[in-house]
Amino acid sequence: MEFQEALMRLIIHKPLRKGVIVETQKESEKQKWKVLSFRRLSKQEIPIEFLCPISGSLMNDPVIVSSGHSFERACVQVSYTLAFTPTLIDGSTPDFSSVIPNLALKSAILNWCNKNSVEPPKALDFFSAEKLVLAKMDAQQEEKGLIQRIKQSPSMMFNQAATKLTLPPAHFSSSSEESVDTNVWNPPLQLTTPHSCYSSASSSSDKETLDLNPNPEEEELITKLKSPQVYEIEEAIISLRKITRTKEETRVELCTPRLLSVLRSLINSKYTNIQVNSVACLVNLSLEKANKVKMVRSGIVPMLIDVLKEGFPEAKEHACGAMFSLALEDHNKTAIGVLGALPPLLQLVRSESEWTRHDSALALYHLSLVQSNKTRLVKLGAVPILLGLIKSGQMRSRVLLILGNLASCLDGRAAMLDSGGVDRLLGMLRESGLEAQSTRESCVSVLYALSLGGLRFKGLAKAAGAVEVFSQLEKSGREQTREKARRMLEMMKAKEEEEEEEEVNWEELLVSG
Known part of the structure; x- marks a missing residue:
């Protein structure tokens, strides 16, 4: 500024010299007045x-x-x-x-x-732009307040309104000890409570006190995640994924409504990196038990369901992992089922991705522990799909866990008996190369649950040669498995004896009659 003022004085009071400001003498006067006009x-x-x-x-x-x-x-x-x-x-x-x-x-x-x-x-x-915007916010808020006061007081004179408009912002006080310093910018207050920071002391609360001291790390991340620049969002979301993966102590601190709200808007992004990494961040946050209910209540589940349906393949993998993690909390099971997560999870059980299949199956297992979700899965046709996976040899151990839950309810047992579940499970037990003892035990558990179906199970099991299979199981395996096989065997033999007795009694009656 000093250089500019000196140049102006030079132009006004001293003649121009050749080659100093203009290139030729002919243009000197023209250029002089041109420079002079620009300065003013x-x-x-x-x-x-x-x-x-x-x-x-x-x-x-x-x-x-x-x-x-x-x-x-x-x-x-x-x-x-x-x-x-x-x-x-x-x-x-x-x-x-x-x-x-x-x-x-x-x-x-x-x-x-x-x-x-x-x-x-x-x-x-x-930072300069932030000061300008904050000043604009103050002026706009004051103008709105003035208009509102004019509406409430129609008799107010114009000169009174002008007087109020020029009052310094210091008259917006919150308490005797918390006066507003008009010479100091307070961006955190504007960030956390926009348009409401002019409230009186009667509206202050503990929540506002917390907002006045936000987590600097969270503030920085949210600012970058809201950036209109895609590359800034990508850098921020990758950084957040790394932090939540390596720093377990920060997962609870960062799982705030504000951050979850930002992530909720990013997980349906059209950019692959943003969608994949934002869903991965949700998986990391969901690992902490204290975050699980909070995340479901934040409205994140419907967005995850959209990813399960139409997201990028890698994002689907992470979304299945997030559903599995959130379903571990008992308070979330019913809500996740009601929100519509079961159909896409059931479809992804047959995905080409191994991780997607496994995590979706585990999510279905934990969700099917709730009666309402069992009924929904049966109505969705889950039983034929799961039995088909057993026949193909895919994820038998996880699929049997889900079938075990479904077999514990009346609708599930009926669906499995209708779909040939008894014959399929007995055929699996006959296989000599069954992959694990735990898989065999799960298969026996499902059959034991189906045996509660009564006469229909006994008829189907007898036709499929269950007596021979149960007899072999009674002689080998764990005590619990042998006990279940023994009970099912006794039940079937008891039925056969009853039938024989009934046949003899009817013969006698017919002869005597």
Whole structure:
């Protein structure tokens, strides 16, 4: 500024010398008045379309937002971060959901500056833009409050309204010990409680006290995750995934409603890296027991279901893992089933990805521990699908766990008996190369649950040669497995004896009659 003032005095009071400011003597006078006019240039002489509606200055990096308005990029980033929507001069409100560089406007501004010998605008940094946006928020909030007071007091004179409009913000006090310092910016207050920080002491609460001291790490992550730049979001989400994977102590601290809200908007992103890493972050957060109910109540499950249905393959893997982790909590089981997670999980049991199949099967197992989800799975046709997986030899151990839960309810037993479950399970027990003892035990447990079906099970089991299979199981394996085989064998033999006795009695009756 000192250099500019000195140059102006030089131009006004001293004659120009050749080669100092102008290139030729013929253009010296013209150039002198041209420089002089640029120095005295006011905002009224600058085309209004070159000025940012928020900063009021020439734009260095203009961008077009979704609504068609042009702003300085830094002002858009800060406004989006603070969830602030300014009201423009014409009364319209912009939409900051997406931005596109306005190269034509930038070129026009630079050409205009060169033509008028105006210094090109400098780049606006984030913190300077933040101060401008916060000031705009204060002014807009005060204006809204003034309009509201005018509506409530129709008799207010115009000069009284002007007086209130010029009052310093210090009259918005919260308590005797918590006066507002008008010379100090307080961004955290604006970030956490926008448009409500002017409340009186009667509206203060513990929640506001917590908001005044946010986690710096969380604030930084949220700011980057809300950035309109895709690469910044990718960097932030990858960083969050790494933090939640390696730092177990931060999982509970970072699992806040604000962060979950941001992740909820990212897991359906059209960008592969953003969707995959955001869902992976949810898996990491769900590992802590204290976070499981909180995450379900935040509304994250419907978004995960969308990923299960239409997400990228790797994102589906992580979404199945997240569902499995959240289903471990008993309070979540019914809610997850009601929200509609069972159909896509049942479909992904047959996925080409091994991890997707295993995690979806484990999620179904834990969800099927609840009676309401058992009924839903049976109605969805889960039994034929699961029995088909047993026949193909895929994930037998996990599938048998689900079938065991379904066999414990009346509808599940009926569906398994209708679908040939008894014959399929007995055929599996006859295999000499059954992969694990635990798989054999699970198969016996499912059959034992089906045996509660009464006469129909006994008839199907007898036709499938169950007596021979149960006799072999009674002689080998664990005590619990042998006991179940013995009980099923006794039940079938008892039935055969009863039938023989009944046949003899009927013969006698017929002969005597």
